[in-house]
Amino acid sequence: MNTPQPGNPLHGVTLERILTELQTAYGWPTLARRIEIRCFSHEPSIKSSLKFLRRTPWARTQVEALYLELLRERAADSRPRLFSRKEK
Template sequence: MEKQPNNPLHGKRLDTIIEELLTYYGGWKALSQEIRINCFVDNPSLKSSLTFLRKTPWARKKVEDLYLATFPEQ
């Protein structure tokens, strides 16, 4: 596996990131207040969110940025 020392999310799966944020913020409703994207507001699920975030770079960046801000030690 290629090392990426400047990428703090290297090796971190997107589903793990979402699950950790859901646990920290206490569910979809609270997470949707932090990041206002429809996949967290309208009938949210892990599967639908992953599908949307994998196709939508700007939304994925918002999720990754929130993760880094929430868990700066990562």
């Protein structure tokens, strides 16, 4: 039962892809500061983090929220600027 979910940026995105993109964008030290979970701060790896996030809903929710923030930042960076400020 695959129902379309228009407007849901998480639809069809795997947890592994989310985690990989976050790790690439921020790195483990920044992830550990932004989301205080041990799998990000002590011997971090994608595999151990996935195992923890799959069985810990509150942590997964925080990771997904950070991913949505990353997507918003990327979208804002790619928008064309209508007006530019003149430098003095």
